[in-house]
Amino acid sequence: xxxxxxxxxxxxxxxxxxxxxxxxxxxxxxxxxxxxxxxxxxxxxxxxxxxxxxxxxxxxxxxxxxxxxxxxxxxxxxxxxxxxxxxxxxxxxxxxxxxxxxxxxxxxxxxxxxxxxxxxxxxxxxxxxxxxxxxxxxxxxxxxxxxxxxxxxxxxxxxxxxxx
Numbered sequence: 001x002x003x004x005x006x007x008x009x010x011x012x013x014x015x016x017x018x019x020x021x022x023x024x025x026x027x028x029x030x031x032x033x034x035x036x037x038x039x040x041x042x043x044x045x046x047x048x049x050x051x052x053x054x055x056x057x058x059x060x061x062x063x064x065x066x067x068x069x070x071x072x073x074x075x076x077x078x079x080x081x082x083x084x085x086x087x088x089x090x091x092x093x094x095x096x097x098x099x100x101x102x103x104x105x106x107x108x109x110x111x112x113x114x115x116x117x118x119x120x121x122x123x124x125x126x127x128x129x130x131x132x133x134x135x136x137x138x139x140x141x142x143x144x145x146x147x148x149x150x151x152x153x154x155x156x157x158x159x160x161x162x163x164x
Contacts, residue, residue, distance in 0.1 A: 003035045004081035004152055008108070009090055013040030013069035015053045015131070016086045016120055020108065020138045022062050027142055034081075034149060039072040041093055046070075050124065056131040077101055081152060084108050084145065087119040109137075111144030 006024070010017035017038035025036045047069040048054075057064045077083070077098040083105045085091040095102050109115045115137070123134045 003033055004149075005035045005037060005076075005079050006082045006084065006149065007072075007076055007080045008036075008038040008084050008086075009041060009072055009094060010038075010086045010120075011040055011042050011090070011122060012047075012124070013038055013043035013071070014047055014050045014067075015123055016134060016138065018049045018064060018067040018069075019053050019057060019135055020084070020086075020142075022057060022064050022067065023060075023135070023139055024142055024145070026062055027146060037076065038067075039070050039076055041072055041090060043069045043071045050131075052123070052126070052128055052131040053135075055128060056135040059132070060135070072097075074098075080104065082106065082149065086122075089119075108141045108145070110141075111148060112137075112141035113144065115140065 008017040008020040017040065021036050021038035028034055028036065045068070049064045049067040054064045072094070077100070081104065083094065083101055084107070085094060085105060086108055088107060091105050091107055094105055107118055108120055109118050120134060120137055123130045
């Protein structure tokens with residue numbers, strides 16, 4: 001079976017979605033059967049991740065420096081098994097642009113049952129501490145996301161989350 005693809009989506013693809021991509025990639029390792037990517041709804045191509053995002057992941061031993069931004073595309077939408085957005089507005093925008101994504105687009109925070117928030121706010125222009133808080137918020141949702149991803153490899157595909 002070919003690899004499945006999970007795509008994290010934010011606005012510019014230089015802070016939140018690349019942090020999520022690299023954190024999940026590290027958590028999954030190389031033999032998970034999943035490819036992990038990220039894109040932005042208003043992203044240009046080829047921009048580096050923000051310095052503050054790079055620094056926040058460096059604290060955890062994750063090298064975000066190789067990341068280059070890319071815009072969301074028809075090809076990514078078609079190839080993705082799961083798409084995870086940082087905000088409800090991004091999820092709605094994606095589903096408007098790509099109606100076929102309605103059944104496979106989720107809010108990242110919906111995978112963290114302890115989070116009272118639904119959105120991962122954009123840290124652009126904020127303090128290093130804010131970037132670390134965003135990083136930790138993303139990290140907190142990953143165990144639940146990984147559990148959901150396992151339903152695809154186990155042949156089960158049900159979902160009961162607060163964004164459905």
